[in-house]
Amino acid sequence: MNVRSVLTRNRLRATFVIVVVLSSAVIAYGSAHGRSTASEADVPRAEPRDGHTVVTESGRYGTIVAYAPDGSLEYYDSSHTKYFDVDPVDSEATTVEYAATDTIHTEGPTCRTPPCTRNVVERVNLSTGETEEIYARYDHREKSGEWHDVDRIDDTHIVVADIVADQVFVVDTETELVEWLWDAQSEFPVDGGGAYPTNWAHINDVEYVERGEQAGRIVVSLRNQDQVVFLDRDEGLLEEWTLGAEDDYDVLYEQHNPDYIPEDEGGPAVLVADSENDRVQEFQREDGEWNRTWEWTDARMEWPRDADRLPGGNTLVADTHGERILEIDPDGDIVWEVPVSHPYDVERLETGDESTGGQSAAQLGLESRTVGAGNANDERSLLPIGTLRSLARDLLPHRLTNAAVYVSPVWMGASEFAAAIGIGLTGLAWATLEVKWGLAAAGVRFRTPVYRQDDE
Incomplete structure (x- = not known):
């Protein structure tokens, strides 16, 4: 038996175990700390x-x-x-x-x-x-x-x-x-x-x-x-x-x-x-x-569905899959934020309907801001959750992740969805390799149907 081959297989198995354990931990954490509005309490x-x-x-x-x-x-x-x-x-x-x-x-x-x-x-x-x-x-x-x-x-x-x-x-x-x-x-x-x-x-x-x-x-x-x-x-x-x-x-x-x-x-x-x-x-x-005069996002924002310009220049936002409502000041800083499991619309009643009374970005002189890091005070942005959230956004089709998050349990966001995908893919890869190794040990070999024929 090839000792090097056995060591390589064991290292791969250990890697698979680590991935499954970490991904499971992310899902468990999300289940315990996810947002909920199931009752008034x-x-x-x-x-x-x-x-x-x-x-x-x-x-x-x-x-x-x-x-x-x-x-x-x-x-x-x-x-x-x-x-x-x-x-x-x-x-x-x-x-x-x-x-x-x-x-x-x-x-x-x-x-x-x-x-x-x-x-x-x-x-x-x-x-x-x-x-x-x-x-x-x-x-x-x-x-x-x-x-x-x-x-x-x-x-x-x-x-x-x-x-x-x-x-x-x-x-x-x-x-x-x-x-x-x-x-x-x-x-x-x-x-x-x-x-x-x-x-x-x-x-x-x-x-x-x-x-x-x-x-x-x-x-x-x-x-x-x-x-x-x-x-x-x-x-x-x-x-x-x-x-x-x-x-x-x-x-x-x-x-x-x-x-x-x-x-x-x-x-x-x-x-x-x-x-x-x-x-x-x-x-x-x-x-x-129509010319774009202002935009705002941060690393946590996912599928926002409402934005109102308030009198004074702040902007009130419902960030649906970011699981929050937030208020952004003219400098682009978040000055107020509330966790909400799946917000659709948000209104500040005393400011009028939607953006009534709010000035345009051009008149206010607002500068666009696309923040590269999530809110440091957000416990869901910490590793490994923040890393998985970024992977979900970068590697998976955006509409697929949005649809999956929309129908998933209330505590399951993009990070938990990415962790579940990671467990599934890891399990599939692990099972495939184990079958291949088992067949090789039994003397079964596979040859590729594609080969190179030397020039005569």
Whole structure:
């Protein structure tokens, strides 16, 4: 027996054991220290901050949480399957409206072939818990069957981002009559975007512009076309105002929650969560074109889905797979951060709807910042977890890791997912080598079917 061969095999076995043990430790650590909002008692408290902060979740848990200015938990609800956009209500200090979805798994009069969904817009007083239903509709499917955003136009009308039908519509909430509708098929081919008809355009955001030259128009995010578009209710799509282009990932890659900043705040500008590119960025309208004027990311940011410019220059962000909400000051420093298991939208109520009152990056003179190291105070950035997080981002397809993290247990992030992949690949490699070694010991040899024939 070849002693050197035996020693080499034992070293490989020891290496496999070390990899499996370390990866298992990462998974165990994540399970013990992962974020959770399964109950009100699990919600982490926040550091004090001016104003009320409301955050929604739409993934492993569906929750809406409100923090009081002193950081205490003022409101918690998890009665719906998913919560999406949330907006403050004018002239009512602690009242919000939100879009939520309930999944129906039981066959019945409202769902003959489960699963189905019921999309609802509700208004709640965060101080009293009093809730009022504004508008609701049943839809025939669960996958991509939600309304991710609604925006109020006036006391009786809202505009809805309808992912189910790939449409934007304005409805009178008193009569429930749809008074205006735009269908994405009127401008975009169905052989582009996502899979038709299950998840084609994925219209995930609408914003009614209240002031400035674009007043009365509607800003729309078509996630799967990688574009933010402007709609006029008389003219339709304003093509020259389109931001991004399908598959032009250097500009936008399946974005969420674009906010329009008007001229009186330094615009026209659009602040947007560039989700698949793991960054938030802003574009300024200059000489009939959109130019990038600001971007921010750090080593921890993964799949952000909301960014709001606050009065004073700070930017409030929901970092979904980074498992946090955070506030960034004009210098690019994180000045406030709260761990959240799967945030979708975040609002600072006293600052107005979305980025109302926030100035553009160009007017503020913000400088882009892409931080190369994670938050040193984040326990999940420490080795080996931080290393595995980086490997997951660098070596695996981004959409694969996002999809896996989205459906995995609440404590399982990119690091834990990478560790699980590492265990699987290590086990496969180990088993393959053991079989090969065993066959070699039994005298079985394999010859390659490819060989070189010498020139005659």
